[in-house]
Amino acid sequence: MATYENREAFIPYRRRDIIRLCLEDGQLNSFDTKKFQDFCHILSAYYHFSFHQTMEIIKDNYVQFNPNTDIKIINKLTPEQYDEMESQVVNKFHHILERANYISLPRSIIKKALETKSLINLKSEVNFDDFDRCLCYYRGDTIKKISIKKFLFWRQEKTIEIFERIVLLIKFKEAAYFHGKKIKVKDLNFTPGKMYLYFYKDIPKSDIDLLFPNVTTSMTWKDRLLFGIPAIGAAIPLILRALPNILLLIAAILIFLNAQPLVEDLDIEQSKVRDLMPVLVATLSLGMALGGFAFKQYSKYKSKKIQFQKKVSDTLFFSNLANNDGVFQMLIDLAEEEECKEIILVYYHLLTSPVPLTPEQLDSRVEEWMEKKLGTTINFDIHGPLDNLANIRGKVHQNCNEVENTPEVPLLTYDEQGYCQLLSLDDSKAVIDYVWDNAFKYNAIAL
Structure with a gap:
């Protein structure tokens, strides 16, 4: 069984299309x-x-952590119950994402991506200490070409790495933590103690920071140099031109403080100093010159920050697929679809194979069939569907009177050589039908 680093287990086709292809295969x-x-x-x-x-388990447990819920909790939870509900949500989150063939993104890779230069040249930071939990899954690590506007009509083509789908779960620390940092809870754009889920599409790796609610921005070292050096260079001639006014202002202050000898050292005419109007003009001129210069420099930085905020808004609006409890709804559908597609492919190829197959041979057969039929290369997850088939157990019987004495059998077993052994189509349907009939046993008459 081959493994491929650049392939994923996701099957990018509908379940109905996979069934149709199997039927059209002529086997x-x-x-x-x-x-x-x-x-x-x-x-x-x-x-x-x-x-x-x-999904029902998730709904019962996530209600305590859902920042958007309007449901009131009747009974106050104990710390043990609170922790158990949180564990249930997180465990089911892991479960459905793995079933949907999403890949866990380690924290080290997240931090590395945050350190990568973004399309907007601003320094962004995410304080991971604010989180009790931070879990990230992705699907589709690909490369995409984009066109970036540089100057007027000149555009530059750039190649970036993107995640086609990315899911993020964040559990913020309780309010006491933020109070300890002297942060007012009302000033936060999230609710402490709550669990936030985000589901996005086509997110550049360098823009993962946009997805975090507590992202902050500041100037890069390059921006600070570009901001500071020209500021100093422009300020020097400005100060030299304003020097007479500055001296006049200083002299006026010294006279007010009764420091006459110091005024004489400045070599300024006393009449100009004692005349209030020149002093006011000097003060106003100096303030306007320095204030205008500072405003111009600060406006350049604010312009970049507005660009960053627009990028955040565009990402959150156009790339967002779902938030919070809506994420679970979508992921459940995806996991169900993937689970069924994998089992159907495994069952079909075992059913139509002229010779017995080991799991490794079956894995290669499915991957080759997908590439031949659809031109799609995948790293098929053989163990998941095989385990599912082996865990579905039921009774196969011909006479209803024999039900009680009939042993349960799995859809899939293995012989001594490790080859997969599958029940016939009729028996397979009977097994699942038995499981379905016995999902609830409210009827007094056992089947």
């Missing part, structure tokens, strides 16, 4: 075609119900 006769369709239908229904249960 099943007319009778088995109908049975295979029925098997796919009941399998999909079974996993839809299974993931619905997962």
Whole structure:
């Protein structure tokens, strides 16, 4: 079984299209075609119900951490209950993202991406100490070419690395932490103690910082040099031109302080100093000159900051797929779809193979089939669907009177040589039908 560093396990096609391709492959006769369709239908229904249960667990536990909820909690939680609910949400978050073939992004890679120069040349920082939890998953690590406006009509083409999909879970620390930092909670754009989820598309690696609610910006060292050196250079002739006015202002202050000898050292006519109007003019001229210069320099920095804020707004608006509880809804659908596609592909290739297959051989067979049929290269996750098939157990029987004595059997087993052994289509449907019928046992009569 080959592994590929540049391939992902995600199958970029709909479940219905995968089923249709299997049926059009010509390996099943007319009778088995109908049975295979029925098997796919009941399998999909079974996993839809299974993931619905997962969603109910998430809803029951996330309500305590949802910043957008309008549901009131009746009973006050103990610290143990609070921690257990948080663990349930996080565990299910991991579960559904792995089922949806998303890849965990380590904190080290996140920090490295934050250190990468962004398209807008501003220094951005994210304080990870503000978080109790920070989890990130992605799918689709690709390269994209974009066109950037430089000057007037000149545009520069640039190649950037992007994540096609990225999911972020952030649990902020409680309010006491921010009070300890002398930060007013009302000034924060998030609620301490709550859990925020974000789901985005097509995010450049260098722009991951835009996704964090507590991102802050400042000038880079280059900006500070470009800001400071020209400022000093422009300020020197400005000060030299304003020097007579500065001296006049100083002399007026000294006279006010009764420091007559010092005024004489400045070599300024006493009449000019004692005349209030020249002093006021000097003060006004100096203030306007220095103030205008400072405003001009600061405006350049503010312009960059506005550009950054617009970039944040555009990213949050145009690239956002879902937030908070809406993220779970979307991920459940994605995980259900991926789980079913993988099992259907494994089941079909075991069913149509003329010879027994080991898991490694089956893995290669599925990958080659996908490349041949669709021109798509994937790193198929063989162990997940095989485990799922082996864990689906039910009873196969011909007579209803024999149900109680019939042992449960799995859809998939292995022989002594490690080859996969699959139940027939009829028996497979019977097993899943049995599992489905016994999902609830409210009826007094056992099936």
